[in-house]
Amino acid sequence: MSIISKYDRFSRVYDLMETPMELVRYGKWRKEVFSGLKGRVLEVGVGTGKNIPYYPDDCEVIGIDISAKMLSHAKKRAAGKKNTSLLVMDAEHMGFVDDCFDYVITTFVLCSIPDPVSALTEMKRVCKPEGSVINLEHMRSSNRAIAFVEDLFNPITASITGVNINRETVENIRKAGLRRIEERKLAMKDVFRLIRSKP
Template sequence: MSFVSKYNRIAPIYELIDLPLELFFFRKWRKEALSNLSGKVLDVGVGTGRNLIYYPAGCRVIGIDKSEKMLRKAREKAKTMKNVTLYPMDAEQLDFPDNSFDYVVTTFVLCTIPDPVKALKEMKRVLKPSGELIALEHVHSSSPFFDLMEHLINPVLFFLLGDHTTRDTVRNIKKAGFTIKEEKSLAFRDVFRKIRAKP
């Protein structure tokens, strides 16, 4: 089953699955990372639209996702948001011209995209030279304990969500040609991180 099929299947209960993480961690990180952005923003893997309330009204936000059923949930949230447009789209083949966006945002997405380096190269292409990638992600940990935990839960999360817990996302961002400007550990030692990078 493809990761898109998995997300279409779990879309109705997706927000319940990670509700504890959302309440205790994610919403605080989203607010801190997104509430000061400006200009034109691409939200890659917008999912059910949890980021949308944190963008300033002055931002022009384009959200994309490959799962139509997840997008349906996001559209409900975006009904009254005149600055948000949502499209079904593959992150590995972005249908936007070069140098289109001031920011590209990913939140807990780079663990599920089948070819993350290909997608990141596309994100780099559509970013303006002055633009910035902002990523909130769970990544492969340098801690032996958390590394073991990630390897143990990886088969389960991959089966359920197409989620790779052992992915070296920071290395993938560099491989795609980005320059890391900030890498901040957020929780569970260095499992959850905020990464800011320039094209």
């Protein structure tokens, strides 16, 4: 089953599935990450639009997702927000010109994109030289015990939901040619991290 089919299928229950983490951690992280943004922002993998309420009103936000059914839920969250546009688009092949966004953002998305390095390379391309790429993600831990569990369960999560819980996201960012300027460990040792990079 393709990643599009999987996310189309889960679109109705996606928010419900993440409710516990949203209440305990995700909402707090989203508020912190988005509060200081300004200018033109691209959110890659906007999904059901959970980040939309956290963007400052003076941002111009463009959200893309490969699943039209996920976007149908995001459109409800974006209703009445004149600064937000939503488009069906593949993160690995974006239809934007070079150097056109002040910020490019993902939250818990790089785990499910089939080729994350290609997507990150595209993010670098569309981000202005003075801009920032911000990735709030979960990834493979450097802790051997946690990484063992992630590797053990990854075939199951990847098969059912399309989510890879053992992605080497820091290495993928490096492979894409992005220059890390900040890396913060947020939870579960270093599974959840906030990474800011420059093109």
